[in-house]
Amino acid sequence: MLSRQNKLTGLAAGAIGAVLLVAAAGYGNYRSAQSQLRDKVEAMTGGHVESGRRAFSAYGCGSCHSISGVGGASGLVGPPLTGIGGRAIIGGKLENKPDNLQRWIMDPQAITPGTAMPRLGVEPQAARDLSAFLYMQS
Numbered sequence: 001m002l003s004r005q006n007k008l009t010g011l012a013a014g015a016i017g018a019v020l021l022v023a024a025a026g027y028g029n030y031r032s033a034q035s036q037l038r039d040k041v042e043a044m045t046g047g048h049v050e051s052g053r054r055a056f057s058a059y060g061c062g063s064c065h066s067i068s069g070v071g072g073a074s075g076l077v078g079p080p081l082t083g084i085g086g087r088a089i090i091g092g093k094l095e096n097k098p099d100n101l102q103r104w105i106m107d108p109q110a111i112t113p114g115t116a117m118p119r120l121g122v123e124p125q126a127a128r129d130l131s132a133f134l135y136m137q138s
């Protein structure tokens, strides 16, 4: 025979189960939204997000730029790069689109002579990877 307490425990376990299911579905939606965004930015830029993440660290971009949620990206010399995909203009003068972002990353001095961002010798494929990575940072 079920005691009242057992019934309540059963109800509570059911409720917790339901909450976990909803949370798992939410996480699943988040994951699939992220992977759709990744496919989109990779198609748009011709780069690979994960290679871009490694390049961002290898070139030391994070010593001058912050990105929330990216370890080591806490520099305050240049503008924060969180949400860069939503900005209209980059480098103060270029329309924000993949080829302009890649041009900027490869040679900011050619676009704005004397700007504080140095030419770091980034190769074209690395610039594509970096632009894919940056467009993922919302």
Ligand code: HEC
Binding pocket: 056, 059, 060, 061, 062, 063, 064, 065, 077, 078, 079, 081, 084, 087, 089, 090, 091, 092, 101, 104, 105, 112, 115, 116, 117, 118, 120, 122, 130
């Ligand atoms: C020595 C510091 C420094 C380093 C290293 C550096 N940047 Fe910058 N970056 C800047 C500064 C300063 C600006 C702003 C320049 C301007 O607007 O004239 C800038 C601007 C930018 C912009 C345009 C942002 C906007 O909103 O206008 C992007 C994108 C960018 N940097 C990406 C990178 C990437 C990717 C790397 C690594 C490959 C990198 N930066 C390395 C200093 C740096």
